Amino acid sequence: MSSIAISSILVVLSILAIIFLTAKLKANVFGALFAVSLLLAVFGTSLPLPKVMDALKTGFGNTLGGISFIIIFGAAIAVCMQKSGGALSIATHILNLAGKQNARPAMAWTGFIPGLTIFCDTGYIILSGIARSISASTKVPMPLIASILGTSLYAVHCLVPTHPGALAAATTLNANLGLLVLAGVLFAIPGLLAAYYWANWMCKGKDYAPAVAEESEQQSTANLPSFGFSLLPVVLPLVLISISTLLTTLGYKDGFATIFHFMGNPPVALLVGMLCGMWLLACNGGKKGDFSAVLEEAIIKSGPTLIITAAGGMFGAIIKETGVGGALGQALGNASIGLLVPFIIAALLKTAQGSSTVAALTSAAIIAPSLATFGLDSETGRIFAVLAIGAGSIVASHANDSYFWVVTKFSQIEMEDSLRVFTTSTIVMGVVSFACIWVASAFML
Secondary structure (H helix, E strand, O other): OOHHHHHHHHHHHHHHHHHHHHHHOOOOHHHHHHHHHHHHHHHHOOOOHHHHHHHHHHHHHHHHHHHHHHHHHHHHHHHHHHHHOHHHHHHHHHHHHHOHHHHHHHHHHHHHOHHHOOOHHHHHHHHHHHHHHHHHHHOOOHHHHHHHHHHHHHHHHHHOOOOHHHHHHHHHHOOOHHHHHHHHHHHHHHHHHHHHHHHHHHHOOOOOOOOOOOHHHOOOOOOOOOHHHHHHHHHHHHHHHHHHHHHHHOOOOOOOHHHHHHHOOHHHHHHHHHHHHHHHHHHOOOOHHHHHHHHHHHHHHHHHHHHHHHHHHHHHHHHHHHOHHHHHHHHHHHHOOOOHHHHHHHHHHHHHHOOHHHHHHHHHHHHHHHOOOOOOOOHHHHHHHHHHHHHHOOOOOOOOOHHHHHHHHHHOOOHHHHHHHHHHHHHHHHHHHHHHHHHHHHHHO
8 A cells, every 4th residue: 555545544534533532522622633633743744753743833833823913803803892882783783774674684784794803603692682682573583583693603704714714724725815805705695695595494384483582681772882983893904905905906016005005914904903993992981901801801712713723724734744635636636626625625524523613724734735736726726715615614513513502502592493494504505605606716717
């Protein structure tokens, strides 16, 4: 048996080991990734033993360096939006503007807009009280409202690189972050619409009950910041990134344009968003000490995400050392399936072990050496590869995914109802998002 065949078997066994340790034995994700990466480096690569730890440290450090500022600043924006009432202001304004008769589509945009910078689980926890109140007042079944809000947050979480999975995949594949942010937002929309109509269809004719809002969930909106000011921490970073991307597309790279390119660099743009969030907090009763508290809370919240994501990057670096990715590209390069490979790999990993971040990271590491073989070794090709991985990491959120339990428990719905409506909606969303990505790639690659 050839060395590459042995390495391929060891890579598959490593992935299965991570799935078994995290999904079945509930082992710590970092511990599982480190142990498996170490064993794979020793037995599945040609690295000399003195170089094994160097490879692990390099993979961990490179990933951490590429994602840390964006994740920390994004977490700080989320904390500011929560403490200032900005997220609730956006939600209540959209729902009031739409009216009770349009509560369902309004709920989708209520999740989509804050979800651009707020992690899906944090966003759902913040907005779950509003979701239950809307369900109670409009008599819309709670499983339907939960699915609409849950998928709207989840779509951008998996496709837009202000979030760890897409960001880490983009770092691994060296994709243009500015273009990827815009493309991720664009392709999240058709997936969200598909999930929306699917959830409505799944609830049609069923006797799912609306929520019964508790008195503690009737939140006062009298002292919330204005809708316009609340949008600034979320929308301004996207505007800055868009301006920089547009100037680059038009060929303006030097002179006065360098200021916009600096401001549109994703970490800088999110730093501006964080400062807007702190200003929003100050205008809404925040005190001087709150700013330090915001950063401390953001660091605490982002810490586990940073460590797990960096550990995933470490695992991906060792997979690259095995040479399996290049062999995969040679084996499938003539099959004309291009983007389907990263999508399927990410979907299988996500469904099996539950973490969209780990699925995206591992898929990117496997596919990276094969980009040229699949015709994706260009700026546009790398963006489409990351988008395909992001779409795959949506499929499917179920019982081994912590976000599934956030949606289920904070919505106070039964597990079987959540599986039937929310989980199937994530499958539809991932498949439709990928279909749109695949069609667009046919015209742009």
